[in-house]
Amino acid sequence: MSLHPPAKAWTYWANFLALCVLTVVTWLTARMDLGALSTPVALGIAVIKAALVVLFFMHVWESTPLTKLVIGMSLFILTVLLTFLFTDYATRNYDVLPLDHAAAVSGKH
Amino acid sequence: MQVTEKKHAQEAHDDHGHGHELAHHFVSVEQQHDAGNLGMWMFLTTEVLFFGGLFAAYTIYRYKFEKVFEQASNILDPMLGAINTIVLIFSSVTMAFAVRSAQQGKSKAIVAWLGATIVFGALFLGIKYGEWKHDARLHVFPTSDFNWTWAREKHAEGEHGHGHDSHGPELKGFVFNSPVVPANYIESDSRNPEAKQAKLFFFLYFSMTSLHALHMIIGFGVMAVIMVYAWYGYYTPHYYVPVESVGLYWHFVDLVWIFLFPLLYLLGAHLGAGH
Amino acid sequence: MSTIITSAPALAPASKEPGQGGGVDYLNHETSIASWLLTLDHKRIGILYLVAMSAMFVLGGFYAGLIRAELITPKGDLMSSDFYNKSFTAHGVIMVFFVLIPLVPASLGNFMLPLMIGAKDVAFPRLNLISWYVYMIGAGFTLVALIGGGVDTGWTFYTPLSTTYLNSNVLLTATGLFILGFSSILTGLNFIVTIHRMRCPGMDWFRMPLFVWALYATSVIQLLGTPVIAITLALVGVERLLGVGIFDPRLGGDPILYQHLFWFYSHPAVYIMILPPLGVTNELISTFSRKPIFGYSMMAGASLAIAIFSFIVWAHHMFTSGLSPYAAMFFSLLTFSVAIPSGIKVFTWLATLFRGSISFDSPMLYAYGFIGLFTIGGMTGLFLSTLGTDIHFHDTYFVVAHFHYVMVGGAIVGFMGGLHFIWPKMFGRMYPEFLARMSAILIFVGFNLTFFPQFLVGYLGMPRRYHEYPDEFQVLNVFSTAGATVLGVGYLLPLLYLPWSVFFGEKAGRNPWGATTLDWTHTESPPTPHNFEETPVVTGEPYKYDTLFNKESALAGH
Numbered sequence: 001m002s003l004h005p006p007a008k009a010w011t012y013w014a015n016f017l018a019l020c021v022l023t024v025v026t027w028l029t030a031r032m033d034l035g036a037l038s039t040p041v042a043l044g045i046a047v048i049k050a051a052l053v054v055l056f057f058m059h060v061w062e063s064t065p066l067t068k069l070v071i072g073m074s075l076f077i078l079t080v081l082l083t084f085l086f087t088d089y090a091t092r093n094y095d096v097l098p099l100d101h102a103a104a105v106s107g108k109h
Numbered sequence: 110m111q112v113t114e115k116k117h118a119q120e121a122h123d124d125h126g127h128g129h130e131l132a133h134h135f136v137s138v139e140q141q142h143d144a145g146n147l148g149m150w151m152f153l154t155t156e157v158l159f160f161g162g163l164f165a166a167y168t169i170y171r172y173k174f175e176k177v178f179e180q181a182s183n184i185l186d187p188m189l190g191a192i193n194t195i196v197l198i199f200s201s202v203t204m205a206f207a208v209r210s211a212q213q214g215k216s217k218a219i220v221a222w223l224g225a226t227i228v229f230g231a232l233f234l235g236i237k238y239g240e241w242k243h244d245a246r247l248h249v250f251p252t253s254d255f256n257w258t259w260a261r262e263k264h265a266e267g268e269h270g271h272g273h274d275s276h277g278p279e280l281k282g283f284v285f286n287s288p289v290v291p292a293n294y295i296e297s298d299s300r301n302p303e304a305k306q307a308k309l310f311f312f313l314y315f316s317m318t319s320l321h322a323l324h325m326i327i328g329f330g331v332m333a334v335i336m337v338y339a340w341y342g343y344y345t346p347h348y349y350v351p352v353e354s355v356g357l358y359w360h361f362v363d364l365v366w367i368f369l370f371p372l373l374y375l376l377g378a379h380l381g382a383g384h
Numbered sequence: 385m386s387t388i389i390t391s392a393p394a395l396a397p398a399s400k401e402p403g404q405g406g407g408v409d410y411l412n413h414e415t416s417i418a419s420w421l422l423t424l425d426h427k428r429i430g431i432l433y434l435v436a437m438s439a440m441f442v443l444g445g446f447y448a449g450l451i452r453a454e455l456i457t458p459k460g461d462l463m464s465s466d467f468y469n470k471s472f473t474a475h476g477v478i479m480v481f482f483v484l485i486p487l488v489p490a491s492l493g494n495f496m497l498p499l500m501i502g503a504k505d506v507a508f509p510r511l512n513l514i515s516w517y518v519y520m521i522g523a524g525f526t527l528v529a530l531i532g533g534g535v536d537t538g539w540t541f542y543t544p545l546s547t548t549y550l551n552s553n554v555l556l557t558a559t560g561l562f563i564l565g566f567s568s569i570l571t572g573l574n575f576i577v578t579i580h581r582m583r584c585p586g587m588d589w590f591r592m593p594l595f596v597w598a599l600y601a602t603s604v605i606q607l608l609g610t611p612v613i614a615i616t617l618a619l620v621g622v623e624r625l626l627g628v629g630i631f632d633p634r635l636g637g638d639p640i641l642y643q644h645l646f647w648f649y650s651h652p653a654v655y656i657m658i659l660p661p662l663g664v665t666n667e668l669i670s671t672f673s674r675k676p677i678f679g680y681s682m683m684a685g686a687s688l689a690i691a692i693f694s695f696i697v698w699a700h701h702m703f704t705s706g707l708s709p710y711a712a713m714f715f716s717l718l719t720f721s722v723a724i725p726s727g728i729k730v731f732t733w734l735a736t737l738f739r740g741s742i743s744f745d746s747p748m749l750y751a752y753g754f755i756g757l758f759t760i761g762g763m764t765g766l767f768l769s770t771l772g773t774d775i776h777f778h779d780t781y782f783v784v785a786h787f788h789y790v791m792v793g794g795a796i797v798g799f800m801g802g803l804h805f806i807w808p809k810m811f812g813r814m815y816p817e818f819l820a821r822m823s824a825i826l827i828f829v830g831f832n833l834t835f836f837p838q839f840l841v842g843y844l845g846m847p848r849r850y851h852e853y854p855d856e857f858q859v860l861n862v863f864s865t866a867g868a869t870v871l872g873v874g875y876l877l878p879l880l881y882l883p884w885s886v887f888f889g890e891k892a893g894r895n896p897w898g899a900t901t902l903d904w905t906h907t908e909s910p911p912t913p914h915n916f917e918e919t920p921v922v923t924g925e926p927y928k929y930d931t932l933f934n935k936e937s938a939l940a941g942h
Binding site: 003004005006007009012013015016019020023024026027030031032033034038042043045046049050053054057058064066067070071073074075077078081082085086089090 | 138139142143146147150151153154157158161162164165168169172173187188191194195198199201202204205206209212213346347349356357360363364367368370371372375378379
């Protein structure tokens with residue numbers, strides 16, 4: 001009698017297959033020029049793959065609410081880090097100085 | 110505080126465990142297992158934020174220098190990255206089976222599956238080594254050896270069949286015996302602000318993948334130790350939390366790569382060669 | 385609602401006298417050096433930390449003395465500007481990383497947490513010991529760098545000064561701090577798992593002492609924040625070694641990115657420093673006013689709220705660095721939110737004191753000092769979070785005074801109160817009460833004399849981190865140095881009488897303060913190695929006071 005019943009073996013293989021398919025999909029879509037959509041699509045597929053790993057390889061699907069809270073908190077703080085940085089970088093309306101600024105100033109550009 | 114007494118664990122549960130299975134400060138094997146599991150998740154939380162700092166730096170610089178980052182990413186080979194992704198995911202599968210064997214109490218199977226995980230992890234690192242060797246030839250390591258002009262030219266040549274590095278003798282550069290960059294390339298880089306932006310991309314690429322590789326190597330070490338313990342039957346269906354913990358760790362390593370692959374390799378995949 | 389226990393049941397092997405002298409306790413059951421250095425007992429580990437941090441405090445204080453000595457006169461005559469920079473850097477690094485961050489959790493927290501929740505130890509005793517060794521190794525590296533050659537960047541290591549223009553002690557210091565971060569992470573990890581999984585039967589979340597809630601919130605911050613500074617220090621090191629330019633504008637990098645990443649940790653870090661003393665104060669206020677804390681759930685919620693809000697306000701340290709003004713406005717607004725849970729705590733204490741049966745024992749003197757000084761520190765923080773006024777105050781002594789009010793007047797004073805409070809439990813001895821009260825008063829007076837003038841001199845425009853200043857600021861600086869001398873005496877006394885009391889102090893009973901939490905009622909003073917001989921079962925709230933408390937009989941062990 002173990003502490004948690006083991007998962008069925010086929011679920012791991014099914015997960016693997018799904019992850020392989022998604023890897024191929026992301027590789028193919030990257031080669032297409034999707035313009036502004038390319039980043040969201042690539043990240044979206046990555047998020048789905050990550051969810052599959054977390055839920056089924058790491059058994060979060062059947063784990064306690066506490067585990068899910070822990071994951072949620074870490075993702076929340078990570079999101080804060082990534083997004084709040086943009087309140088600065090996306091709103092700086094400074095002109096970017098060319099690195100050879102001296103040349104620009106003296107007229108030789 | 111209102112408190113009453115309770116008899117000591119004389120009312121023994123049959124999950125009390127035997128011998129080494131239960132540490133003295135825990136009351137039951139469930140409590141011990143849950144504590145170990147939670148502890149590992151806590152540690153993974155710190156790892157999320159640790160890598161997160163690098164992801165933050167990447168996000169900002171990609172936002173600032175998007176065009177150059179795409180061109181720089183184009184130097185990397187998405188096909189190798191994709192193959193590596195599948196290799197690493199496969200090692201996650203073998204790791205999941207190792208944990209499953211522990212739950213079933215099959216000690217030798219734990220050793221076999223963990224061994225397979227190490228093999229595929231090592232394969233991943235081997236492919237990576239090959240990639241880095243190629244990158245060194247192109248002078249994209251973010252050291253003083255870095256040269257963007259050279260990298261783009263040689264990459265374009267390489268796409269159209271095998272170009273030969275016939276400029277200058279094959280002196281030992283930084284590592285991997287990369288050819289020395291001639292002076293005119295260095296001069297061209299110093300006039301090109303984009304070269305510094307490209308170097309930033311490669312710095313982020315190498316630091317993120319190195320940190321990831323370092324975590325894999327540490328993982329191998331831990332797995333090796335666990336394999337030894339497993340071989341001697343140390344883990345039972347009542348006590349396998351170390352195996353489960355290293356499993357969680359390894360899946361986390363896989364997760365990081367799942368994000369690294371599109372962010373580093375696929376940025377510029379839509380650009381043709383020679384840009 | 386429930387019956388109040390007026391005498392604690394007998395638990396430990398029958399002892400002839402209360403406290404030391406009768407039974408086996410965690411101090412006397414093994415006494416070799418190895419039994420201390422290889423201990424897995426959380427109580428001994430707490431004491432190991434206490435000793436190490438006291439030594440670091442003295443060292444940091446020594447550098448503070450150098451600073452104040454230099455600042456008596458306007459000219460930079462005592463030392464070179466370079467040495468002055470190294471002094472305030474050493475003072476900052478030592479006090480922030482080696483004293484304040486681990487201060488309450490690693491010593492009082494390690495000692496008390498299992499006792500307060502009815503556990504035999506923390507969840508991972510070996511990790512606990514490892515965290516102490518990691519602390520010592522990190523301290524070793526950093527001290528070699530600070531004392532060996534010195535770093536003069538300030539404890540904030542701003543780039544590109546630290547990456548491009550400086551000596552290689554920066555690398556050594558960064559390595560030491562990187563290692564030290566793991567100590568903080570391991571402690572936090574241990575506490576969270578302990579609190580979740582090792583509470584005794586009946587110890588629901590809302591029956592825990594509030595100190596435990598504070599430790600929990602602190603541990604959450606430690607886990608989430610520390611890795612970010614770890615990677616930031618690693619990037620600084622790599623930039624020094626490889627000359628990459630991630631923070632160097634000449635090479636396309638952004639020095640402000642360093643500041644963002646640095647403060648993303650360092651702001652929550654200040655809440656690591658203050659949350660545990662806030663928790664300690666709860667225990668002190670309720671015990672010494674013989675009243676349960678007014679609004680227990682609000683207090684618990686406020687601790688968690690502070691922990692979460694602490695992560696969303698970091699850029700208020702960067703208002704004058706070149707941030708986008710829109711980001712500055714955004715962070716300024718958010719920073720006000722952190723004041724709310726802090727204010728809730730202060731009002732809750734006042735409500736607790738109201739109509740309580742208050743006393744003036746030395747731990748309580750520290751608690752009173754804490755409330756006043758923390759309030760002043762917190763209110764002056766509002767001036768700094770207001771974008772407009774911060775432009776004027778940033779990098780002046782106003783900031784220095786503000787953070788010393790919260791970090792010293794708050795965290796250190798709170799720690800001292802907690803230390804005195806649990807001293808009888810830790811060693812089974814009482815310290816000399818007269819000396820303790822005198823020290824508390826000296827610390828309070830000396831502290832205000834040191835730092836209140838700094839608000840004024842900062843408002844008048846004196847910049848921080850300058851070893852010389854215009855003559856007009858001298859009078860206030862002299863007051864400040866005089867205060868520092870008084871403060872030094874106030875700190876010196878406990879360093880003397882506390883160790884003295886371990887051997888010669890009056891024996892304390894199991895519960896000399898008449899507290900009602902599990903750690904006081906159900907353990908010996910000092911506790912036995914395994915804390916509880918039988919697992920306690922909790923059936924009611926934590927603070928249930930019998931106002932007819934007789935201190936003399938409690939001391940005599942009845």
